[in-house]
Amino acid sequence: MISKIVWNPLFRFLLFWTIAGAFVYSADYYLDAFSLTKLVAVGRSGMEGGVDDAAKLIEDPGVVSSLAFAIGVAGTALLLAFLIMHVLLVEMSMGSARRILNRRAGELGFANTYEERIKPRLLRHPLVGSAWKEFDDTLLKDRVDQGEPIENTIRPQAFINIAMIRENLPGLKVISSISGYFVGTGLLLTFVGIVLALHKAATAAGSSDAAVMQSAVQELLQVASFKFWTSIAGLATSIVFALASRWFVIWIESALTRFCEDAEHQLKYSSPNSIAAKAFEVGKDQRDQLKEINSDRYFSRLADSVG
Known part of the structure; x- marks a missing residue:
């Protein structure tokens, strides 16, 4: 019950x-340099008060540090x-799935309890259930009654791998691309800050007072230097x-590898080459038997036995 809730897509989201x-x-x-209140105030002023109010707020170094943080x-x-x-x-x-395999039971113990205990539990597993069903179709179980272990013709890694996890967890499909968005966000905030600073400087540039114009240029340079902190923060976060x-991803792949290794420990691997070699030997025996059937000795023995 708990497993179904934990792996429910809506609950996970x-x-x-x-x-x-x-x-x-x-x-x-806990962080003094990061303030959601200031960020909300900047957004609200930009929507309600316009560019001028947002430009005034963006001059505050605390707002810039909050954006970077x-x-x-x-x-x-x-x-x-x-x-x-x-x-x-x-x-x-995957740890719970490995416990289902019961590595300590060995090949024969695994084969004897597979159909009744192990297989049903693996098929109900939220992550490997569907993949194990496909893998089970490749297993050779016809000689278990003769005291032989179950044979696998395909490695479990062909079914149980990171691609299987991505199908169950869509978040892993996008995690590798998220880092690029931080760089873009940092650059976007930098240019927005520069545009606001230029807007304010442009209003002061029309003044006839040289002191006012010089002060506006100094403020522009000072504000622009602060704005690049968002680009630095975006690049660092992206890395x-x-x-x-x-x-x-490597951590998840390691967990899958350990499960596959435990599964192979319980099975006897028969490669396609060995299966082909066995089929070749069987074919040779059948050929020899057909030759014997078509020989004169076979018919003479058959006549003697009938007579």
């Missing part, structure tokens, strides 16, 4: 964004949500996110 949102609000509470906080929040909802849950789920997301 809500919990994912709850984790991310909780981290953002925690950062707002917002990119880093957003990236960290997403990484935390991916870590919990994808990596750790997949690791725990960290890309490295972490790649590490997450």
